Amino acid sequence: MGVLDIVVASGLTVLLLRALVLRLGYTLGSALLALVFGGLGLWRGLGPGPGWLLWQAVGLLTVTAGEFLLALRSGVGIPRTDVGEVRAQLLADCRSDEGRQQLTLAVAPWGAVMMDGVWRDTRRRDVVIVTGGCPVCLVEEVTAELAGPDAKALAAYRRDRVAGTNRMVVLSRRVGGWDAALERVRASARPFRQVGCPVHC
Ligand SMILES: [Zn+2]
Structure with missing residues (x-):
């Protein structure tokens, strides 16, 4: 040999x-x-x-x-939606009384956004491929909007991502606002790299 x-x-x-x-x-x-x-x-x-x-x-x-x-x-059969539209829909729902009580956000290693929602009497997973923007920015922006830009989980999400570990953000409704926490991604922990995003390339 x-x-x-x-x-x-x-x-x-x-x-x-x-x-x-x-x-x-x-x-x-x-x-x-x-x-x-x-x-x-x-x-x-x-x-x-x-x-x-x-x-x-x-x-x-x-x-x-x-x-x-x-x-x-x-990647086939997953709806493609403009990133601004997805963000607006999520925020509108989370801010309405009948909207989601919990929202779990994650970006799959190949770029799709997983959105697990818990309403008062339903739970549903939506998967979307965002167009016209970056899915990681979407997760960070929605987290900042709901839990505040200084949320510890947001800083940890960014830090872990830079270190090479993908995370799920779990946003939970409480009286007067939202809490954010992180969970590990079970499938592949490799973060998605967005081509063309100055922050997440
Ligand atoms: Zn980005």
């Missing part, structure tokens, strides 16, 4: 661990790396290298194709 085979085997192992254990999901970079190492693995495994490289490569390419399809599917 030559140096090249060791490099290919290490690359395949790291990428497989990334996909299966860390579950970081599909990104263009990870897909390109998977194609490069998967291709090298197929070549070495079928040809001059050890045969088991073939199975590692097939495994990685299959997992990557699955991640790609999942990413594709999760």
Whole structure:
């Protein structure tokens, strides 16, 4: 087993661990790396290298194709709404007596905004892809509007995001205002990076 085979085997192992254990999901970079190492693995495994490289490569390419399809599917059928409209609707609802009693906001790693609402007798999850603005700014602005710009949770949300950890903001109605708290994101904790936002790129 030559140096090249060791490099290919290490690359395949790291990428497989990334996909299966860390579950970081599909990104263009990870897909390109998977194609490069998967291709090298197929070549070495079928040809001059050890045969088991073939199975590692097939495994990685299959997992990557699955991640790609999942990413594709999760972006289809989700409404796209102007960011200002979403913000105005959320704030109007949260400020009306019959509106949400609790609002949980999170930005998925691929950019959609999750909005879990609890009304007096309903609870519902809405997912939206915002256009014309940045989803992370939306979460921060709504939090600042409801809980105040000095809310501790807002500062913590920004700090954690910069440190590479995505969070959910849980806004709860109390007498005379709203409280904000943070919760961990269960799926992927990788924060979304908005292209074109001067704050969140
Ligand atoms: Zn932003």
